Amino acid sequence: MASAxxxxxxxxxxxxxxxxxxxxxxLWFTLGALLVYRLGTYIPLPGLNPEAFAQAFQGQSSGILxxxxxxxxxxxxxxxxxxLGIMPYISASIIVxxxxxxxxxxxxxxKEGEQGRKIINQYTRYGTVLLGALQAxxxxxxxxxxxxxxxxxxxxxxxxxxxxxxxGTMFLMWLGEQITSRGIGNGISLIIFAGIVAHLPxxxxxxxxxxxxxxLSVGVIFAVVVMAVAxxxxxxxxxxxxxxLLIQYPKRQVGNRMFQGDTSHLPLxxxxxxxxxxxxxxxxxxxxxxxxxxxxxAALPAWATTIVSSLGHGKPLYMILYAAMxxxxxxxxxxxxxxxxxxxDNLKKHGGFIPGIRPGERTAEYIDYVLTRITVIGALYLVxxxxxxxxxxxxxxxxxxxGGTSLLIVVSVTLDTVAQIQGHLIAQQYEGLIKKSKxxxxxxxx
Numbered sequence: 449m450a451s452a453x454x455x456x457x458x459x460x461x462x463x464x465x466x467x468x469x470x471x472x473x474x475l476w477f478t479l480g481a482l483l484v485y486r487l488g489t490y491i492p493l494p495g496l497n498p499e500a501f502a503q504a505f506q507g508q509s510s511g512i513l514x515x516x517x518x519x520x521x522x523x524x525x526x527x528x529x530x531x532l533g534i535m536p537y538i539s540a541s542i543i544v545x546x547x548x549x550x551x552x553x554x555x556x557x558x559k560e561g562e563q564g565r566k567i568i569n570q571y572t573r574y575g576t577v578l579l580g581a582l583q584a585x586x587x588x589x590x591x592x593x594x595x596x597x598x599x600x601x602x603x604x605x606x607x608x609x610x611x612x613x614x615x616g617t618m619f620l621m622w623l624g625e626q627i628t629s630r631g632i633g634n635g636i637s638l639i640i641f642a643g644i645v646a647h648l649p650x651x652x653x654x655x656x657x658x659x660x661x662x663x664l665s666v667g668v669i670f671a672v673v674v675m676a677v678a679x680x681x682x683x684x685x686x687x688x689x690x691x692x693l694l695i696q697y698p699k700r701q702v703g704n705r706m707f708q709g710d711t712s713h714l715p716l717x718x719x720x721x722x723x724x725x726x727x728x729x730x731x732x733x734x735x736x737x738x739x740x741x742x743x744x745x746a747a748l749p750a751w752a753t754t755i756v757s758s759l760g761h762g763k764p765l766y767m768i769l770y771a772a773m774x775x776x777x778x779x780x781x782x783x784x785x786x787x788x789x790x791x792x793d794n795l796k797k798h799g800g801f802i803p804g805i806r807p808g809e810r811t812a813e814y815i816d817y818v819l820t821r822i823t824v825i826g827a828l829y830l831v832x833x834x835x836x837x838x839x840x841x842x843x844x845x846x847x848x849x850x851g852g853t854s855l856l857i858v859v860s861v862t863l864d865t866v867a868q869i870q871g872h873l874i875a876q877q878y879e880g881l882i883k884k885s886k887x888x889x890x891x892x893x894x
Contacts, residue, residue: 468872468873468876470872470876471632471869471872471873471876474630474631474632474872475631475632475869477626477627477630477631478627478631478632478638481623481626481627481631481635482627482638482639482642484623485521485530485620485623485639485642485643486521486642486646488523488528488529488530488616488619488620489520489521489522489523489526489528489530489643490526490528491528491529491530492526492527492528492529493527493528493529493531493608493609493612493613494608494612495598495599495600495604495605495608495609496527496591496597496598496599497596497597497598497599498526498527500594500595500596500597501527501591501594501597502525502526504594504597505517505524505525505527516531516533516535518643518644518647518854520532520533520535520643521533521642521643521644521646521647522643522646522647523643527591528616529612529613529615529616530616530617530620531587531613531616532580532583532584532587532613532614532616532617533617533620533639533640533643534617534620534621534624534636534639534640536576536579536580536583536617537572537576537617537620537621537624537636538636538727539575539579540572540573540575540576540578540579541572542724542781543575544568544571544572544575545784545785546784548568549784549787554568554571559790573621576617576618576621577614577618580613580614580617580618581610581614583613584609584610584612584613584614585606585609585610587609587613588605588606588609588610589606591605591609592605592606620639621636623635623639624636624638624639627639632865632868632869632872633864633865633868634861634864634865634868637857637860637861637864638861638865640857640861641857641858641861641862641865644854644857644858645858648854648858655669655672656669671840672840675836675837675840676837676855679833679836679837679852679855680855680859682829682832682833683833683855683856683859683860684859684863686718686719686826686829687717687718687719687859687860687863688863689717689718689719690715690716690717690718691715691716691718691818691822692713692714692715692716693713693714693716693802693815693818694711694713694802694803695711695712695713695714695795695800695801695802696710696711696800696801696802696803697710697711697712697798697799697800698799698801712800714791714795714802714815716786716815716818716819716822717826718822718825718826718829719778719826719829719830720781720782720785720786720819720823720826721777721778721781721782721785721823721826721830722781722860723853723856723857723860724777724781725773725774725775725776725777725778725780725781725827725830726774726830726833726834726852726853726856727853728773728777729770729773729774729777729834730770730853732773733766733769733770733773763842767835767838767839770834770835770838771831771834771835774827774830774831774834775827775828775830775831778823778826778827778830779820779823779827782819782823782826786819788812788813788815788816788819789809789812791812791815792807792808792809792811792812792815793808793812795807795811796808796811802814802815830856833852833855833856834852834853834856835852836852837852837855838852
């Protein structure tokens with residue numbers, strides 16, 4: 449079956465794509481949905497002074513606001529209705545995943561199949577509403593505390609801001625689900641991808657402008673390009689890398705027929721945690737500097753000022769903690785999303801086993817041992833991909849959008865999207881082969 453699928457994948461070409469009418473509709477729907485998202489990032493909040501906010505944002509663009517602005521496609525710097533972006537949904541999803549590992553009732557729901565997943569998804573939506581409302585209210589209070597940012601401060605502004613921002617987040621959550629079901633898949637990831645890609649031309653133009661004015665030398669710009677190409681190549685290689693564990697199934701008898709034992713593979717990704725460790729580490733490290741920026745620096749204690757200055761973007765302490773937190777979250781999130789015991793139980797239930805390993809607890813221990821070893825490589829890869837561009841940004845001052853986190857998201861989502869498109873094309877070819885075989889069978893029957 450695997451060789452047949454590989455053969456079909458190798459036969460994919462433009463003529464196959466031209467015949468895939470369903471895939472074309474899905475692509476057009478996805479592009480239309482992303483266009484709606486981009487338009488929403490330009491609709492400002494009611495009651496806000498855009499010019500005053502733009503000036504205030506410039507002083508905080510290197511902090512956590514700059515990170516959220518990247519994920520929201522520039523909606524934060526314009527304080528648009530999509531300023532919260534999809535981040536409350538991602539945070540709620542991670543919290544629910546954590547709770548499924550701790551709360552027995554949620555863990556049982558996770559094992560109940562489709563119905564259990566629907567209930568867990570509903571809990572995730574409730575969590576999104578709660579987190580989004582809290583963040584939106586905090587933003588409204590923060591805007592009112594700024595000088596001249598709000599035209600008419602008060603409860604009416606706060607309520608309208610909460611409704612606008614929360615409504616924008618819920619709409620993006622719904623839009624992502626529609627892209628997943630009616631588009632080409634990976635709806636939430638594609639929304640983040642579209643926000644980052646929309647600012648890449650501006651970042652490249654800003655880098656070239658620095659070169660034109662002499663702020664950056666030609667050699668530095670060339671080094672940035674080479675670094676970006678090298679990082680992309682490393683991301684493509686590692687994200688596609690797998691450690692496949694051989695799984696064997698014993699002979700079985702069905703009626704009077706004896707079926708030979710089958711073999712398959714259990715694929716373990718080298719980077720199981722994806723881009724989550726980089727996002728978490730960036731958010732936590734940029735938070736102190738952002739909070740200090742909104743407060744009166746003179747009123748801060750001396751130790752707090754020292755910590756904030758040491759955690760500045762590109763500082764040695766920032767780099768060390770950034771690398772350590774990426775490695776920690778790589779192991780932490782991998783332990784959440786992949787349970788070796790459940791995998792071993794499923795293999796035992798279906799009669800599968802790893803050659804030389806006793807089914808059950810021994811299999812779980814072996815899978816955990818292999819997963820831990822490859823996660824070490826995955827964590828080192830994430831640290832390399834995220835730290836190298838950060839060092840270059842700190843030394844040269846190239847735009848924030850060329851950082852390792854943004855490159856990691858863009859390349860990972862691109863690979864997943866290409867895989868989704870290939871899957872649709874292969875399914876289209878399978879359907880064509882089945883129809884041809886039925887037609888031939890009907891002709892022979894006549």
